Amino acid sequence: MRSHQAGALHADIGTKGPAWLREPADPNALVPLLWPVTARKTYEGALVVGGVDLRDLARDHGTPAYVLDEEDFRRRARAFREAFADYDVYYAAKAFICTTVARWVAEEGLNIDVCSGGELTVALRAGIEPARIGFHGNNKSVVELRRALEVGVGRIIVDSFDEIDRLLALTAETGAEAPLMVRVTAGVEAHTHEYIATAHEDQKFGFSITSGDAFEAVRRIEAAPGLRLLGLHSHIGSQIFDTSGFEVAARRVLALHARVSDELGVVMPELDLGGGFGIAYTTQDDPSDPSQLAVELTKIVEHEARALEVDVPRLSIEPGRAIVGPAMCTLYEVGTVKEVRLDAGASRTYVSVDGGMSDNIRTALYDADYSATLASRRSDAAPVLARVVGKHCEAGDIVVRDEFLPGDVRPGDLLAVPGTGAYCRSMASNYNHLLRPPVVAVRDGVATVVVRRETEDDLLGTDVGR
Template sequence: MPTSHPSGWAHADGALKAPPWLRQPGDPNHLVPLLWPLTAEKVDGVLHVGGAAVPDVVAEVNTPAYLLDEDDFRTRARTFRDAFADFDVYYAGKAFLCTTLAGWVQEEGLFLDVCTDGELSVALRAGVDPARIGFHGNNKSYAELRRAVAAGVGRIIVDSFHEVDRLVQITEGRAGEPVAVMVRVTAGVEAHTHEYIATAHEDQKFGFSITGGDALEAVRRISAAPGLDLRGLHSHIGSQIFDSSGFEVAARRVLALHAQVAEEVGTAMPELDLGGGFGIAYTTQDDPADPAQLATEMAKIVDHECRALGVERPRLSIEPGRAIVGPSMCTVYTVGTVKEVELDGGARRTYVSVDGGMSDNIRTALYDADYSCTLASRHSDAPPVLSRVVGKHCEAGDIVVKDEFLPGDLAPGDLLAVPGTGAYCWSMASNYNHLLRPPVVAVREGEVRVLVRRETEDDLLATDMGAHA
């Protein structure tokens, strides 16, 4: 451990520098409210979420485990619903989806966006009204589209000419109302985010290019199909976005096409979807926008462009996922080992190994994402030490939290909690190294309810045909 220094830990000989945004806390037991579910609090150093003490929850379900604060999720869903009262708000199920949560989405008055046949299955099993479901995806098969049409999905967002052709075949001669369709377009906007989650620039797999003319051609083909009802254009510029500047550029380009379609094709499209991608705070360096502020700014942007183009404002929709479920969940781990490693120059890093890792949170390895964490099972009076929280996988890149100040007396058996894991952690979880996927546990007013159970060895071996020989 570095020696003490009057100016603080980071000035000591052999100290490892923290990233500029990470400040050494006066009290490593303290929670930063912006990062945690609304009900999260420390009581004598013990983390409580949803009125339940984390060690008590762990005694029931073990670790690793995802803890989902039901009241937090519902509150954030209502906040978006009310802030965007003049919009249709679609919860993006790819962030996290299970049948119980799909029911919460419907109960709170939101629509639901799915992007695979599996997500559609969850939504239908949950009893979600198909008319309130949107179906995304860049490679929807004939069978998937046929099922979506048969189920009465409220809108299908087409992403290629092949999908247009498939829908024309499926709806040809079909009785009943035409199938509602939106056209996903790429607006050529570079969102200030990771390359893999920026989705509106030209060189990527999603949507029809506006500048290349494919978007207009897709509109023409859909307009000519009697079984299809062209509802509007769809634009999604990326993820983890903190302001409306990118939406402004995208809206300008998409609405220009909207006006062009009305003039040249003679089709007045009644809707426009501006996508999602609203960011959340994973660490203190993040400053997410308030939903009400975003709603006001986005409405002004669209109104301004519509006036300039001389067209009526279409019905708007958005698709928040991460911004609703992301902060509602945290992941709890048990510490297995604590190790100090000497680096070049004499600096030392403390490695804290936990019983999960990249199989339950791949985002750090995949996106170089930053996370925070806290000691969840007790109070500590030890001074903070700059630490790295790592998993138990056979990968050097198996990092959960790259940099965090944790109490210097952290020991095996302690519980650590990582906030902001509601989006894309369980959804992208795997069985790498044959680890079992953790459960998702809802907490509310002190009650604990398992929404998705922990996998078992039987689950792991169920598809291994040699195991049944």
């Protein structure tokens, strides 16, 4: 591919930003939908979450730091439990998990879904009853499956014929019974990013309903000693706002449920609809609340069950992002501010912070949009369209692609980015050998470190060279 001079056409620049982004009347104001329930600004413009002034949190714990609002997390967990009272609600640990959060999940009456041996270890350390744990994953090792059987997890979601064979061997060896759900792909194109749409045929998860693999997996499990068939599991993707995808999936999954009953004489007692419920990262997002979701999903399943003349199985869902995502924000310190002049008289303001793609890879990986606010003071300056970037040696190291910030934003200011509870700390890395930030839980004016900041000793601990 030939190189050529770069220009404004390749920079995707402008003074207005994306169509959905509106210039605020007051760049100091918070958009409540994007922030934890306890978030507010003081008269001085300082951001307070959980009763903690984030200027004090930055002084005591440094930046960057993930700030987790315990009250907000618990409220959202409770809202799902109450709205889906007739369901089993599994918190999806992959969104974010630590021992403290796992305890909160259990205390609020939720089960927990893990997808690795490490996540299982955290759940067990937190004292979660194994019967309340579901174990996911498309390539569980023999070691992981053995441990799941030994501790007695409530269900294992099988994802391949190889995994069924592993479980057959393990149950024969140990004498344990394996309670299984079959992960199926329903052939649904969810309206989300291609990397987080997981119910279409051409991807790594599950058994295809269309090809017949899903029915064959059910048949093998039902016929095998030591394997107990619980039901089917479907997950159409993540950051989903439109329940029409669930409607199509429910129709196809329940049709398979009915076929199993008719042809094998087996009535499976459970059906998992998955999770993926969207949250508001910016003003363009309009998520549903749990009670609305419960009504819509229940109506969908009951309608499809009536049409197929089958009883509605015991239903379960797996919210993760929808609980922890809005409950956390990330606090940064501004290091540099640079106005970059471009062609046609345009320019862009780059605000560099002391974190970046190592603490939030989603903007680079999924082209995700985020918001931001000045967190340490009030400004009377007019808003300017800015791009918040990190300190990594990557042009794609972008935290917030487009946001209006006060025109006098300067080094030493604190910026906060909302909606970072899901898949930010859990996907964090040591790229460029940066240290992963702490998670600081806040409640009633008290800040408590629940995951400490990494140190250089941690970084060198696995480096055995001399």
